[in-house]
Amino acid sequence: METYLLSFYLSLFILNFLTLSSTQTTPNYSTDQQSLLSFKNSLTQNPTSLNNWSTNTSICGWTGVSCGPRHQRVTALNVSGFALRGTLPPHLGNLTFLRSLDVSSNNFTGPIPSHLSKLRRLRTINAGFNNLTGEIPPWLGSLSQLQHIHLNNNTFFGRIPTSLFNVSTLLTLDFGNNLLDGDVPKEIANFSSLERLNLEGNMFMGSLPYGILNISSLVDVNMRYNSLSGEIPNDVCSNENPKLKRIILYNNQLLGRIPPNMGNCRELEEIWLTNNSLSGSIPIAIGSLSKLEVLSLSINRLTGRIPKEVGNLTNLKTLGLSSNKLEGMFSVTLQIFLSDLNHSP
Structure with a gap:
């Protein structure tokens, strides 16, 4: 009798479980x-x-x-x-x-x-x-x-x-x-895994937050066409293994010098700083960026001689230096290796 009751209640439990499962799944x-x-x-x-979105077919x-x-x-x-x-x-x-x-x-x-x-x-x-x-x-x-x-x-x-x-x-x-x-919120610099940051074409003002160009995982940063002012943070690529490939900051109101630390960005392929109010000379360290394809610095207030080290940039395809107060001739090496010399932004 006890065995019968045990089997009965077990069967009832299983039936209720299956019923509950089906009512939850459906x-x-x-x-x-x-x-x-x-x-x-x-x-x-x-x-x-969306024609096949119908109760006649499986979602x-x-x-x-x-x-x-x-x-x-x-x-x-x-x-x-x-x-x-x-x-x-x-x-x-x-x-x-x-x-x-x-x-x-x-x-x-x-x-x-x-x-x-x-x-x-x-x-x-x-x-x-x-x-x-x-x-x-x-x-x-x-x-x-x-x-x-x-x-x-x-x-x-x-x-x-x-x-x-x-x-x-x-x-x-x-x-x-x-x-x-x-x-631009300074807290963005705390995104330790951030790879791509695009804030272009908005109305952001103020300075670029310290640390934002030093996120170790960052590959692309694009903040062109805003009203950013102040200097480019000098801690750019200060981390041990920078991955930064593209810095796009043109058409803002940035001031001051181009940070020499930018030469630490070993993976850099594109630098777009056109149409700001940057001053001082072009850092010699930029000549060590062997992967650089774009160096766009037109329409600023840059002065001094164009560093001969720029001639080491054998992958350079686009160079924009116009509308500055730079002096000096391009090196022979630069003339040989530039495949697409472009003086526009």
Whole structure:
């Protein structure tokens, strides 16, 4: 009798477990499906590229949708360049397994909905090249796994939220070509893993923060077309193993000398400092940058002789030195190896 009761209760437990599992799994899948259909229905222009977004087919086969192999939950949504028009609906925040969201190169308007703060697994958000507006969402700082943020080429305004500096995993920060203003936050220098920083085409003012050009992981920094002033920080590439390849700071109001430490940036391929108010001489140390392909220093207040060491730059393709007060002739070595001498910015 006891054996019978034990078997009965065990069977009942298993049945309840299976029933509970099925009731939990189905709504999760259904939630993803409903979230995507709500996204499609919110569009003011319904393109043919989303024609297979239908209840008749699995969401994992829908155009632009990727699912995880285990739970069949949506892990990536990529509708870049689909000519979509409308606003980003809050329903996207229900895709709780989402790791990558790419809605770039469309015609989305309005703000980024706060419901996206529920996407705790999100590693990449790319909403660049739209017509989104509003302030940069402070809740981005609560997404602890974020690695890549692309909000470039929109009309975001205001300042970079301080909460964002809580995200220690960030590799890419791209806020280029918006309407952001204020100072460039000094906390950016604390991003120990940051590889790419793009703040071009905004209204940032003030000096470049100390340490921002000395992030050991930094490869590209682009802050052209702002109103930055003050001197270029002299700690550029002071770390032991600098990875910096591109420094793009032209069309600002930078003052002072070009830091001699720039010669420590052994991986540098491009230096763009055109159209500032830099003064003094060209550092001799720049002649040691064997990988340099672009040296653009036109439209500044540079003086003195052009260092003969510039002739050692055998990979140089673009050289801009016009509209300064420099003197001296190019070395013969420089004339031999320059494949594309260009005196424009």
